[in-house]
Amino acid sequence: MKADQAEALRKEFPATAIGKLPRAGIHLDYVGHAAVTDRLLAVDPEWTWEPVAFADDGSPLIVTRGKDAELWVRLTVCGVTRYGVGTAPSGSFELAKQLISDAIRNAAMRFGVALDLWSKEELNAPPPPEPMTTTQSDRLSALLSSLDDEWTAEVKSWWHERKFPKLADLNREQAGQVIGYIEEHTPEPTA
Template sequence: MASAIEAPATMKAEGQTSHTLNQAAGLAKLRENFPPEQIQKLPRLRCPQCRDSRTKVCENPRHAKAECKECGNYVSVWHLHLDYVGHAELTNRLLEADPLWTWEPLAYDQRGLPQFDENGGLWIRLTVCGHTRLGYGDSQGKKGPNAVKEAIGDALRNAAMRFGAALDLWAKSDLREAQTEHPKTAEDDGYVSSPSAPSRAQRAPQAGQPQQSKGPEESREQAFARLTEQYRNCWGNALALAQIRLEGKKLGFSGERVQGPPPESAWTTFDALLEGRITEIEAQERSAA
């Protein structure tokens, strides 16, 4: 009776296997949009004096604290909201994508515990579906056990974003964060405020002041040209292309005809071009892993 012979490790099955298909499905699951009921509101103070104050409120009476009906926090009324996904919701999505997902700190201290940097931040490695990517999180200067858990959760969200998880929320939050840190620059550059944080052009004028006119909005042609230029500049970045594809879908550009890259330069739809390129980049990453 012939004995079984194990195939050499260098031999690989041709084409996609069930394992690679499961990996692709898991990675695609991470990129799915989170339902509205799983998206939470994080208040962010717009006033630098309020942020620097020990009580998180400055002396301006218009910035007094009150219970926010939108996020439920007792906070200065001079704040905006950042959309984010909580630790439990993200963990559930990771489990749906890969029940064996794991994370580890990038460095350990002398006691064998995760090493935090001089800013109180934590670098981690997140591994999902056999792929590992870095993430960074902190607890905004807080101390104690809850601060450690908050830093870990923040690092997991940051690393998961590298896989495309809640990428649309990160993009909007980055713009609103820019408004918080640099309100004049953010508004002058055309960033759109959230409803709870209207721009100067949207606020009601003070008595005796003239009504400010609203600047021209971006036309459909300008938006399409902007996204076309963006995907050309980000042709090797799957996460950036996923965000561009999402924005194009929201603006109704999915079926618009575009010309692909050389040498073929074939014409196809906006959505099909980006979907194909994202799939190509992910395949290259899988083969290199």
């Protein structure tokens, strides 16, 4: 599989393609079978799936465990094969269709399709900002202490418009912006 194909499989779905599934008093985000199939077709029009095992009559083997049924499949996308399992209550309407749909979505997740919806943490979260440097902290302290009341109020107003945290909690980028603003907009201190 090529990098661009893997990236296309992992692309986030638009909000309009994400549904809500009620489970144990909460609503889980999910992407339906049609949206997953569309994504697979867009990346590899020749993708395939097959059951891992067959029943005696040649149909996919559906195993019942207690009140649940399951179907294991192999999903092949761009020449790479991964396994997935579909589960549903054994008395479900159109059980085979539900199991196939769930198994394909589960196996597609192994390729990264809708992986962000399965994960409990943010997978593509940006790294945390770097903290303000000692040099920046010293420079800011010197600049702020040199301001008169009028410029102190001006800088505070600008600062609050940007919703910056208190001085000690500024990150490196924010500190750079504050230093730049003060140096550019306030008069040089007089001796």
